[in-house]
Amino acid sequence: MKIPPLNPLKVFEVVARTNNLTLAASELNVSQSAVSRQVAVLEEYLGVQLFARERVGVRLTEVGETYARRIGPAFEEISAATAFITQKYSNNVIRLRTYTTLTARWLIPRLPHFKAQYPDVEVSILNSNAPLDFGVEKCDLAIVLGAGGWPDADATLLLEDIVEPVCAPGFIEGAATSEGLRGKRLLVSKYRKDDWPRWLAHAGMTDVFETAEKMVFSSSILTWQAAMDGLGIAIGQQHMLDSEFQAGRLVRPFARPLRTGQGHYIVTPALQRHSDKIAAFKDWLMREAGRL
Template sequence: MKIPPLNPLKVFEVVARTHNLTTAANELLVSQSAVSRQIAVLEEYLGVQLFTRERVGVRLTDVGEVYAQRIGPAFEEISQATQFITQKYSDNVIRLRTYTTLTARWLIPRLPRFKVQYPDVEVDIANSSAPLDFGTEKCDLAIVFGEGHWPDADATLLLEDVIEPVCSPAFLEAAHGGLRLPEALHGKRLLVSKYRKNDWPTWLAHAGLDGVYDKAEKMIFSSSILTWQAAMDGLGIAIGQQHMLDADIRAGRLVRPFASPLRTGKGHYIVTPSLQRYSSKIASFKDWLLHEAQETPAPATA
């Protein structure tokens, strides 16, 4: 692949387009003599004359005309590609990728406060549970559940993952003998979220009840939101993520029968590409998210 020096090539493109050395120099923010030197470098590299001087401006030679027609579209393509990459950092839209549960239970109730602080900034939210890949996704940042490690990305902990059983007050009251101890889960219907199906076995192992899950009657739902709604309606007992259910617990829609939370070692992280052009809007949004997380009530303890 034979490619001439790129700086002289860019100078040639501007002179060929403007037909004037002075105009080209002004566009390139250099002197006219610097433009002439770069053209000379390119002509020496190619071994041909690209311009002839006229009384007013310059004129492309026949070979220069052909060369300009071939490289002009290439520079236009480079310009459009660069604009596509950088545009998202100059507009007033923040493109956030997260997932439905966190969006509905934690983020949306807080977004009005962000709009008060930044009324001109839009937050475009895309929900997905697919593996994160900034190379293919059009997002500025993501909130992802995991252990904090993603390739080619920087991660900052937003919310620690803390789980424990929750149920409705009516279910607790109706439970034969109450639900004072985890052993009372024997014979109770367990409500399970498809995407958090390991939460029950993990918590039961923590409580020393490894065999309960396999023997229990289970009702499986496609999302955590549906699972918690089923718990509020008295269908059984679910595993709750404390940060997502704080409002429901404070309002009395759900209760913590055992008051035995478990930190899973995972969390919800703010994830950004390792190589990302600085953007004040993204930095402000990230700082706002972290501030809101600090204002979120600390996980309850036993």
């Protein structure tokens, strides 16, 4: 790859665009003689004459015009790309990627607290279950369920993943045992279909899953709503159902929580420009989770 010295190249682009040494010097905040020297350096490197010196100024030669037409758009693209990166961190928008269950059940009820503290900061939320890739994601940070290892990223545990069966009050009568669970419909979330087998193994009830009637939903939120409506028994995520437990809409009949070994992590790019707004938002999230 053959690239000329970039400072003389930028000076050439400005002179070619303004067609005036004085205007170019003013835009670049240097002297007119410094502009002339940089143009001369580029001409010597290329081995061609880019400008014809005239009594009242300069004009592009034919080869200079051809070069300027191709160089100009490249500098415009560099400028646009730089503006995109710098404005991303200088405006008052925080771009958060997470997923629907955490957004609806944990984050949204708490966001008014953040807005009260930082009224000028807007939180823009993108919900996605796709693998996290900051190379293509247009976000500042993400909250992701996992074991804590993401390439080229820093991860901080926000909420430990703790699960156990939940159902409407009275759905399971008497002592909650494997026999009490038999014949009950199991409500299964599509994206957390392994929760039931893992919890049943944890509780020593492995055989129950194979014989049970199951109803599959597209999200955990729907399984919990179905459980509240008496359709069956679901697996609840402890941190997502505090209000339902407190209001008595759902109960935990077995009282045998399982720590899955995963958690909801705040994930940021490893090479991220410092931003006060993002640092404040991360600290706020950790306080809300009781981890600060």
